[in-house]
Amino acid sequence: MERIVGTVVRGLRAPIISQGDNIREIVVNSVLKASEIEGFSINEKDVVAVTESVVARAQGNYATIDAIAKDVSSKFGKKTIGVIFPILSRNRFAICLRGIAKGAKKIVLMLSYPSDEVGNHLVDIDMLDEKGVNPWTDVLTEKEFRDHFGYNKHTFTGVDYIEYYKSLIQEYGVECEIIFSNNPKTILNYTKNVLTCDIHTRFRTKKILKSNGGEKIYSLDDILSKPIDGSGYNETYGLLGSNKATEDSIKLFPRDCQPIVDNIQTLIKEKTGKTVEVMIYGDGAFKDPVGKIWELADPIVSPAYTKGLEGTPNEIKLKYLADNNFAHLKGEELKKAVSEYIKNKESDLVGNMEAQGTTPRKLTDLIGSLCDLTSGSGDKGTPIIYIQNYFDNYTK
Numbered sequence: 460m461e462r463i464v465g466t467v468v469r470g471l472r473a474p475i476i477s478q479g480d481n482i483r484e485i486v487v488n489s490v491l492k493a494s495e496i497e498g499f500s501i502n503e504k505d506v507v508a509v510t511e512s513v514v515a516r517a518q519g520n521y522a523t524i525d526a527i528a529k530d531v532s533s534k535f536g537k538k539t540i541g542v543i544f545p546i547l548s549r550n551r552f553a554i555c556l557r558g559i560a561k562g563a564k565k566i567v568l569m570l571s572y573p574s575d576e577v578g579n580h581l582v583d584i585d586m587l588d589e590k591g592v593n594p595w596t597d598v599l600t601e602k603e604f605r606d607h608f609g610y611n612k613h614t615f616t617g618v619d620y621i622e623y624y625k626s627l628i629q630e631y632g633v634e635c636e637i638i639f640s641n642n643p644k645t646i647l648n649y650t651k652n653v654l655t656c657d658i659h660t661r662f663r664t665k666k667i668l669k670s671n672g673g674e675k676i677y678s679l680d681d682i683l684s685k686p687i688d689g690s691g692y693n694e695t696y697g698l699l700g701s702n703k704a705t706e707d708s709i710k711l712f713p714r715d716c717q718p719i720v721d722n723i724q725t726l727i728k729e730k731t732g733k734t735v736e737v738m739i740y741g742d743g744a745f746k747d748p749v750g751k752i753w754e755l756a757d758p759i760v761s762p763a764y765t766k767g768l769e770g771t772p773n774e775i776k777l778k779y780l781a782d783n784n785f786a787h788l789k790g791e792e793l794k795k796a797v798s799e800y801i802k803n804k805e806s807d808l809v810g811n812m813e814a815q816g817t818t819p820r821k822l823t824d825l826i827g828s829l830c831d832l833t834s835g836s837g838d839k840g841t842p843i844i845y846i847q848n849y850f851d852n853y854t855k
Contacts, residue, residue, distance in 0.1 A: 462855070466848050469493065470833050470841030478519035482509070483719060485517075487726045489843050499847070501731045504767065506846040507723060508830040511741040511762065512702070513842045514713040520691035522683055523708045527558025527698070529687050531654070534677055535563065541646035543569040544664065545656035547579040547613065547620040551756050552656065554703045555679070556627050559654065565634040567649040568624060572604075572639045576657050578752040581620065581639075582608045599639040614750045643667045654678070658699060658758055680758070683711065699758040700741060713739065716763030724765050738764035740844075743828030744820075760827035768826065771819050 473489045476482065486509055494501055531540070540563045545552045547570075560566060572594055573587055574580040587594060590607045599607070601621065612619050621637060628635040638645065643664045646653055651674040655664045661678040668676045680697040683690065691711045693700070700712030720737040727735050741757035761768075785796045830844040848855075 464848070465851055466846065467499075468829060468833050469497070469499075469845045470839060471843040471845055472840050473513070473843050475840075476513040476516050476842070478516060478521075480517045482514055482517040483722050483726060486723050486843055487730065490727065490845060491730060493845065501727065501733045501735065502847060503733050503735075504850050505733070505735045506768070506826060506844075506849055507727070507735050507737045508740050508826065508844040508846065509719075509723075509737075510830070510834055510842040510844075511700070511713050511716075511739050511757070512710070514716065514719065514739055515691075515710050518691075518713055518715075520693070520711045520713060521704055521708055522687070522690040522692070522711060524554060524558035524561055525707075526687040526690035527555060527682060527709075528560075528562030530682050531559050531562030534681070535652050535654075535675055537564050538652045538675070539563075539565040539567060539650040541567045541569060541650045541653040543643065543646050543653060543655050543657075544571050544576060544660075545624070546575045546577050546658070546756060547581070547618075547624075548756065549616065549618065549623075550703045551701070553623070553627060554707070554709050555656075555682075555698050555701060556624060557630070557707070558709075559682075560628040560631050560633045560635075563633050565636075566628050567636045567638065567646065568628065569638050569640055569646050570621070570624075571641050572599075574751065576660065577754070577756050578746065578750070579613060579620075580611075580751060582611055594641055596642075597640075598642075598645050601637040601639075604637075604639050615752075644671050647672055651675070654682070658756065696758045700756075712741070712757065713762065720763045720765050734767075736765045736767040738768055738823055738826065740823075740827040740830045743831030744824050745828050745832075754831070760821075761823040764823050768822050771821055772825070 471489050471493045473485060476485060486507065490507055542559060545556065570581065573582045573584045586608055592607060610619055625635050625637060636649070638649070643655070644667060647668065651672060653668055653673055653676050655661055655668065655676070655678045657664055661680065665676050665678055679699050680695070682698045683692045684694050684697040686692045693712050693714050696712045698711070701709040704710045716739050720739060723737045724735060727733065738761045740761050742755045742760065744755040744760055746753045784800065785793055788796055826846065826849065829846070833844050834841050
C-alpha cells in the first residue's frame with residue numbers, strides 16, 4: 460500500500476534530568492521505550508535530537524555570579540567597563556549582567572535601538588520616524604531617550620529593560636551610565652575597555668573596537684571560557700548560550716558534545732541494528748511575526764551532530780514543476796513525470812530554476828528549528844525529539 464504520511468515528529472517525554480545523570484543512557488532508553496509503547500519502528504536515517512539544556516544539566520555545567528565577577532575583574536581590573544549590545548532578556552542576560560556588575564566599579568551600558576540583536580524592541584520603529592531620530596547616526600543619553608520615547612515595556616514580558624538593567628547594576632553600588640547607539644565605536648568615547656555582548660556579530664564588533672583604539676576588548680565567549688574556582692565553563696562559547704538557573708547562578712551551554720551524539724548513535728545501532736542520526740539542539744532560528752523576535756539567542760543552533768546531518772537540502776520545488784515543466788499533464792501522468800524528475804535530479808541544484816524557493820539552510824538549522832518548536836521552552840516535558848522520514852521525498 461502506498462504510504463501517504465511524510466515527515467513525523469514526536470516529542471518524547473523523559474525523566475527530569477539532574478547533574479550526574481547518564482544522558483546517553485536516558486536518551487537511548489527513552490527512544491526505545493517510546494518505540495515500544497507508541498508502536499513505531501526505529502528506521503535508518505531517523506533523527507534523534509536532544510535539547511542542549513538537559514545535556515548541560517547532566518554535565519553540571521553551572522556557574523555563579525561570583526565566578527562571572529571574578530573573571531570580569533581579572534580581565535578589566537578597576538577600569539570603567541563599556542558593556543555594549545546586550546540582548547534584552549531576563550533569562551539570557553540579566554543574571555550575566557549581575558555577575559558583570561559585581562566585578563566592576565563603573566559600567567557604561569550601551570544599548571542598540573530600536574531593538575536588540577535578536578529583535579526585542581526598546582521602542583517601536585515608527586516612533587523613530589515621528590521623532591526624527593536616526594538610529595544609525597544618533598547617539599542618545601538616557602535622558603534624551605526618555606524625552607523622545609518615554610517609558611516602554613516589552614511586548615511579551617512587560618519589563619522596561621532600561622530601568623531593569625540599570626537596577627541590576629546599581630544593586631551592587633556600581634555607577635551606571637546608559638547610552639544608546641548602534642555604532643560600536645561610540646563606546647570608545649567613554650572607555651577603551653569593552654565587553655561586547657552581541658552574539659552573532661561579536662567578531663565584527665571586536666575587530667572594529669580593536670582597530671579604533673580599544674585596549675581591553677572582550678566578548679561574552681571570553682568570560683568563563685575556563686573554570687573559575689571549579690565553576691562550569693565553555694571553552695568555545697563562554698557565557699554565550701547560558702540561561703538563568705537561580706537568582707545568582709546560570710546554566711552554561713553544554714561542552715564536549717560530539718562524543719555524546721556519536722555514542723548515542725552507536726548505542727542505538729547496537730540495540731536495533733539501525734543507524735539513526737543524532738544532534739543536540741538549542742534555539743531554533745525563526746522570527747516571531749508579532750513580537751519581531753528572532754529566536755536565535757544561542758551562539759549556534761546545534762553544537763554537535765552526527766555526520767549524516769552535514770550539508771543542506773537539495774530539493775526540487777514541486778509546484779514549479781507542476782506549473783511549468785509539466786503544466787500539460789494531470790493525474791497519474793503528472794505524478795509519474797514529477798517522480799521521474801526527482802529521481803534524476805542533479806546532485807547540486809544551486810542556481811537551478813526548479814529549486815527556486817526551497818530553503819538552502821543547513822540541515823541542522825532546519826531540524827533544530829523543527830525540534831525547538833516541538834519541544835518548546837516550558838512544561839511540555841519532551842526534551843528529546845524523534846523525527847522520521849525527514850529525508851524522504853515525493854518518490855518514496
